[in-house]
Amino acid sequence: MRSTAAFGRLEQFYQDPELDVGRVIQRPAAARPLFEKRTEPTGVTSTEVSFGSFRLLRTQFLLLEGDKPVPLGSRALEILIALLERHGELVSKQDLMARVWPNVFVGPANLTVHISALRRALRDGQDGNRFIVNIPGRGYRFVASVAISAHEN
Template structure:
């Protein structure tokens, strides 16, 4: 019995050098979610506003007016990544590496969370257009964005 169990485990053995290499490549290409910078204190935007929404980065919170918007952490991370580069194409690979660092996930995971984000923002409804998909390449945040820093 022991040899058959060992044989079954052996079939799932991963080649560690391939996984380590993949993880190192991702790590080099990904910036941390709230990267520390050498800017003066308070110089990094802490609040981002677009349409009827406000993102409070330090609180990891999305508001519509003054009301918190229920949004999963993965979808919120996608939104933050897009808002850090408004008007720029953010590749699917960049988003996946950012939201799921050092973990392999199917591209469908990104699609599911992007769909939840767009549904929450009511993207494409009532004249709202926030996120555009560039088929096969990635996503772009296209709405006007206002950023500011709150001094303590």
């Protein structure tokens, strides 16, 4: 039976301690999540991230240019959030794919398509705007200056 043999190989894969898929790459302790939820005495609970003429309202899962919503699919928006959370750092293609498509196998072309849509929406590379840089074969880096501000609810 082919399915039994295939299952045995999969089972063997998951039992290999060197292939621990549950292992998490840890960031330095000094690195704080960009979008952590805060509860301060002043009632500040949401964070806005600004770059160029854009503002990301993470709690509303909304990207604005000025006051106009930017039409962007949820996967492209999730990629943007992942890049902003680690702005200035290289985010591997594997990390992005695991974040945007958890527990689903997709090819690298899916990531390329959504990065392209994100760049198009941001007009990346036009009018002197540069937000996302590709590190060939490795991943992407958000390179624009970012301003973070908190708002009261």
